[in-house]
Amino acid sequence: EMLEKGGYDHFMLKEIYEQSRSIRDCLRGRIYPEKGKVQLGGIKEYADKLKNVDRIIIVACGTSWHAGLVGEYLIEEYARVSVEVEYASEFRYRNPIISERDIVIAISQSGETADTMAALELAKEKGATIFGICNVVGASIPRITHAGVYTHAGPEIGVASTKAFTAQVTVLTLIGFYIAQLRGTLTKSKLIAYLTELDQIPELVEQTLKCNEEVKKIAAAFKDASNCLFLGRGSSFPVALEGALKLKEISYIHAEGYPAAEMKHGPIALIDAELPVVFIATKNSSYEKVISNIQEVKARGGRVLAIVTEGDTEVRNMADYSIEIPATDDAFVPLLATIPLQLLSYHIAVMRNCNVDQPRNLAKSVTVE
Numbered sequence: 001e002m003l004e005k006g007g008y009d010h011f012m013l014k015e016i017y018e019q020s021r022s023i024r025d026c027l028r029g030r031i032y033p034e035k036g037k038v039q040l041g042g043i044k045e046y047a048d049k050l051k052n053v054d055r056i057i058i059v060a061c062g063t064s065w066h067a068g069l070v071g072e073y074l075i076e077e078y079a080r081v082s083v084e085v086e087y088a089s090e091f092r093y094r095n096p097i098i099s100e101r102d103i104v105i106a107i108s109q110s111g112e113t114a115d116t117m118a119a120l121e122l123a124k125e126k127g128a129t130i131f132g133i134c135n136v137v138g139a140s141i142p143r144i145t146h147a148g149v150y151t152h153a154g155p156e157i158g159v160a161s162t163k164a165f166t167a168q169v170t171v172l173t174l175i176g177f178y179i180a181q182l183r184g185t186l187t188k189s190k191l192i193a194y195l196t197e198l199d200q201i202p203e204l205v206e207q208t209l210k211c212n213e214e215v216k217k218i219a220a221a222f223k224d225a226s227n228c229l230f231l232g233r234g235s236s237f238p239v240a241l242e243g244a245l246k247l248k249e250i251s252y253i254h255a256e257g258y259p260a261a262e263m264k265h266g267p268i269a270l271i272d273a274e275l276p277v278v279f280i281a282t283k284n285s286s287y288e289k290v291i292s293n294i295q296e297v298k299a300r301g302g303r304v305l306a307i308v309t310e311g312d313t314e315v316r317n318m319a320d321y322s323i324e325i326p327a328t329d330d331a332f333v334p335l336l337a338t339i340p341l342q343l344l345s346y347h348i349a350v351m352r353n354c355n356v357d358q359p360r361n362l363a364k365s366v367t368v369e
């Protein structure tokens with residue numbers, strides 16, 4: 001088993017470290033930055049459908065649902081198509097409104113999740129075109145879909161999903177740019193610029209992973225917390241949700257993710273010197289807004305950990321702890337900002353003597369409803 005873990009103490013840590021490679025594998029043969037071109041062989045037959053689609057519905061569970069939420073931001077922003085993201089288990093029992101004009105995309109690492117599968121079957125019955133974004137090749141979901149894009153993250157053993165999540169987000173990014181290319185919502189020069197940056201992401205992931213030792217120190221300061229809040233805005237909101245889920249899953253610390261601006265409608269009541277508040281506060285369009293949210297927490301004596309863009313001193317001075325990630329375009333921040341959060345839950349869980357790879361009561365794939 002030690003051999004399978006490639007020298008790492010846990011599969012989860014190994015899989016966190018594999019992300020530069022897994023994102024590279026996911027991009028391979030799919031982007032041509034110098035031509036400003038995305039090529040997705042698995043769905044190209046449906047190019048016309050994608051060009052004219054009015055609405056995309058994403059169905060998923062757990063971490064895959066969080067990837068879907070990131071996808072919603074990306075696809076709406078770049079391809080200008082309306083996207084709805086649904087919990088598969090809610091969607092399937094709600095007599096949802098679906099027509100032949102819709103494209104329904106299931107996101108599932110295992111390709112076996114019962115609720116996701118059932119939601120997809122329902123959409124198919126109602127005449128929608130159904131796609132899958134799966135990791136396990138030949139699993140049940142890819143077998144029933146009309147088309148799909150594999151994430152190619154390689155086998156994921158740790159129950160808490162890490163590299164599968166970033167690969168799902170990568171595929172959704174590709175789909176966003178692919179539809180943008182089909183619909184002409186981004187100019188050629190914009191596409192060239194985005195794809196050139198996307199091509200650099202595996203390298204930036206590698207750089208981001210260097211924060212490990214620093215994250216470990218912060219984990220030691222946070223390990224005895226009984227609650228934790230994760231806040232972000234825009235596409236960093238689903239990153240906050242995913243950060244909270246990771247912490248809950250493997251360290252059994254109660255954690256919640258919230259859109260930073262919603263904090264004042266509830267979670268702010270919880271803030272005291274005990275409660276760690278993790279902000280995704282990178283330099284992007286909502287930077288100034290997030291800063292005022294951080295000030296609100298500090299004014300109430302909260303303990304703040306901020307994920308910041310390299311070289312940012314403003315937030316660094318304000319926060320109790322901070323972790324830098326390399327600067328990148330807004331579109332790719334989720335891929336980098338997720339990494340320190342994965343490492344944070346990992347180290348906290350190890351320090352609390354939790355079973356990191358097989359947390360209690362959780363299964364890697366939930367094939368019952």
Ligand code: G6P
Nearest residue numbers: 062063064108109110113161363
């Ligand atoms: C379980 C796993 C999660 C996963 C979810 C959805 O709860 O523990 O890590 O995100 O199922 O699984 P899927 O295979 O459909 O992505």
